[in-house]
Amino acid sequence: MNDSSSTGGGAVRAPAARSRRRATGRTTLADVAALAGVSPITASRVVAGKTTVRPELAERVRAAVEHLGYRPDPSARALASAKSSHVVVLIPLLSNTLFTELLEAVQDVMWDAGYPIFVGITQYRPEREAALLDSYLSHRPAGLILTGFDRSESQRRLIESSRTPCVHVMELSDDPEVHCVGFSQVGAAQAVARHLLERGRRRIAFVGAQLDPRTLERAEGFRSVLQAAGCHDPRLEILDPRPSSAALGAEVFRRLMAAHPDLDAVFFCNDDLAHGGLLEALRLGVPVPGRVSVVGFNDLPGNAQMLPALSSLRTPRREVGDVAARMLLRLMRGEPVDMPAVDLGFELKVRASS
Amino acid sequence: MNDSSSTGGGAVRAPAARSRRRATGRTTLADVAALAGVSPITASRVVAGKTTVRPELAERVRAAVEHLGYRPDPSARALASAKSSHVVVLIPLLSNTLFTELLEAVQDVMWDAGYPIFVGITQYRPEREAALLDSYLSHRPAGLILTGFDRSESQRRLIESSRTPCVHVMELSDDPEVHCVGFSQVGAAQAVARHLLERGRRRIAFVGAQLDPRTLERAEGFRSVLQAAGCHDPRLEILDPRPSSAALGAEVFRRLMAAHPDLDAVFFCNDDLAHGGLLEALRLGVPVPGRVSVVGFNDLPGNAQMLPALSSLRTPRREVGDVAARMLLRLMRGEPVDMPAVDLGFELKVRASS
DNA sequence: CTGAAAGCGCTTACAG
DNA sequence: CTGAAAGCGCTTACAG
Known part of the structure; x- marks a missing residue:
């Protein structure tokens, strides 16, 4: 019942007072701040989970968020912070269960951490991967998961210069600068x-x-x-x-x-x-x-x-997805990573056919 | 060679002149407009593909875009227009080839049309789908593809009130308001x-x-x-x-x-x-x-x-993905759709086992 | 610990 | 057909 008032707010507040106003009807951080009696920056800090806010104020803000049903606008956030809040995963194809299981594991971890994932299918074609990378990188993703190491020098530079945290999966590298999770x-x-x-x-x-x-x-x-x-x-x-x-x-x-x-x-x-x-x-x-x-x-x-x-x-593809996602999360948060390369090994399952 | 100057522009232009400036080093529409000698709005119109610009100016803008390697910022675009440029697809799971083939078909069409897709896995769990919908809708996607019709009234209202163009796949509905592609x-x-x-x-x-x-x-x-x-x-x-x-x-x-x-x-x-x-x-x-x-x-x-x-x-899952994506594209562009429900039929493949 | 100001990069409406 | 102004909703610096 009360909820309806939070969405139907367009009619209630700022009723076409200023002519140039573009009404989206969306509940904004300013609405939250006003209700909580704090400045938008303080509200922003609480919503972003920073700990530098007095508990009492933080509580008021959280109550306002709850009451108004406030959801941050990902675009505004990305624009202001020059960083999106989604993760891009590039895999060769979906028709191999190997990759769908890996993907599901990544998605499970990232979903819990609040990051939606963009999935790109490269079809094992380098040009396709290059195009996907180019396109997805323009969204300034928070993180990147790539399959293997098979890409051109210019693509490597593109990734490097974008400064996007990146983890490679399914293969291992000796390069201590390269983060990877896989097996031999x-x-x-x-x-x-x-x-x-x-x-x-x-x-x-x-x-x-x-x-x-x-x-x-x-x-x-x-x-x-x-x-x-x-x-x-x-x-x-x-x-x-x-x-x-x-x-x-x-x-x-x-x-x-x-x-x-x-x-x-x-x-x-x-x-x-x-x-x-x-x-x-x-x-x-x-x-x-x-x-x-x-x-x-x-x-x-x-x-x-x-x-x-x-x-x-x-092959440990679920584990690869899981570990790679957790490693990427650490990189995204700027936390230290124990080892840049994680070898998850493999296991020979001997059944009747051999 | 010349290309490097477009990315390394940070050192060249606006060298910490104004103190408050937050330098992202990104090539912006303003850069393009300046080089082409037009206003940013005109440049915006050309980039967005509007036809209301004099061909001569449009050409200058396109040349500038090319020269600077300009890529529009999706977040800024989404914020200003209150609409993102990606499509969300919700499917039950990835471990059924049925859905991966459908997804690949959707991705093929959407990629060509310039729309990246967000894929959500619902795991056949209504609460999971509800959470995904809630989260993805806050990104204001340009379009939505959903599997079947099995969702609560409140979710239907949520989708409805978001005014996001939506196509349902794999099942058919009689409701002329509902867009769907599938078979019986x-x-x-x-x-x-x-x-x-x-x-x-x-x-x-x-x-x-x-x-x-x-x-x-x-x-x-x-x-x-x-x-x-x-x-x-x-x-x-x-x-x-x-x-x-x-x-x-x-x-x-x-x-x-x-x-x-x-x-x-x-x-x-x-x-x-x-x-x-x-x-x-x-x-x-x-x-x-x-x-x-x-x-x-x-x-x-x-x-x-x-x-x-x-x-x-x-079952015609590739065709379903293909037709659904094209239908969604029409809805997103506000173009008329011939039939709200497209029945793609099926075919019994009789082999040796029956 | 808190806030007023400016800015992120684009587009919407309004005038010409 | 073209543009100056304002605004989208948030966060980054900078001061207190």
Whole structure:
């Protein structure tokens, strides 16, 4: 009941007294200050959570805010302080559960901290990311979360000169100036390769799609281990530029089996590829893991239901999102950060397929 | 080379002449106007794309914008015009490909039109949606895209009173005041039920999870057709409140087969449930479609790879996103919209599983 | 701890 | 078609 008076205030106050007035009808900080009997600056300080206000006054202001249903105007705030109160997150795409889980974790933390997030989809295209960065940076975001490090020198300078706190996710850097949260893509792929070698496999194929930087790092890790074991065959390294999908996994598995009947293991760089491969094995009557071991990557939901259940390298994407968001929050507040690079590791989930 | 002078301008112009000046170093519309030799208002009109400026002046302004690398400040713009230039999209979650595809389509259209989008995840929780709406509306977005109609009267009033152009997606309404783009959830489920009846199935189960409004509408459509055919058995209607997943689909399928050995078809309300069901059938040795037909919903990627390939009802989520975004753009520009409700239909993809 | 003044960068209304 | 003035709602310095 009383609430209605706070929004319908347009008719009550400043009734077209001054002709040039542009009435938006919005409850402003001035309204709050007037009701609390303080100056707008003091009201501003209370609303912004500064502690330099006498408790008694602060209480009066809070009561006024409550009574009027006051909500600060983000635009006015951003204009006056030269800083917006939202966070920008740039990810390659939404069609990989990896990124949606990361995003949800970031959003959970940022929402609690009062920061809405802008999500930009780069589609793994550098020009698209550059355009997004350019556009979003003009909003002067409070913080920035970027996927990986694959960008041009001029973009790095753009970010640098904007002085926007920034955290990179999914990869690690040695540069102490760079803040990042992730795990070793190379190391993760090495763990999978070693696992297959330990299972006695020697003719091991690697299947990567999309060919983004992280996929190439995994290929590198895989290759290094196989070369050291003296069983690396470049013909078993399939790098397909098309986007990752079950259909592609099935297609590649079929081709591999036809060309290399002695194949005894396949490491798919993504679980959806592996699902396709596993189903194709079923279709072809190739026993898994009897004849061929199959391992996926990321360990997205659904692996346990596969036939056989799919072994996969579990990547900590929720944790990455969570830790990265908290780190960014510290940077945004100017608080010290323990370590610029946080390695969250990974875990090989061995199931029936290997 | 020349570009660097536009950003490094802080040292060049207004060198701490007036003491109170807060130097942001940003290139402003005033800089553009000065260089072009026009007033800021004229420059503003050119930048905003108004046609009421003499071509010659407009050209000078555009050249100045180009030369200085001027980018309008969104906050200042929003404050002065009482309108932001971004669009808010509220969806239940990111873990359903349905919504990520819809989102990508919306983003594609809005990006081209120059509107960044804010994405809010409601997690199917009304309180969460209410909080998001409250927060995002305070930014005075240029437009709003909402999933479905399931919200309280007070929220509807909040949206209404904000006068934000709004389009609803995934469901249809009769109300001519309401703008929406979607298809008939009831009709889609009826199509699946009829298809199974035509296949000679009589003991048909329905499996729905999450129990959001659209799932319940599908249950309703399914029920109506089976009742009309005289073969509705309430015990075969499984409505599970847990989130949809392959694991849940597998679990429910196993339970159903154990309790009702005479079952001859299952309609899963989501493809991930159906995938789990199909894999469980393989595991149990239940022939599909020999003994049991299986149909999914949405027709997300990967159905063709399943064993057997999964029949599913294809929903037009990309088209929904695309059409909804274009409709919203028209509303935002105050242009007339042909029809307030656009029904995009659906298509039953019959594959080997039914 | 508190406040009067100025300013953030743009656009709205009003005159010409 | 063009512009001088005022204002959007807040915060930053600067004084007390």
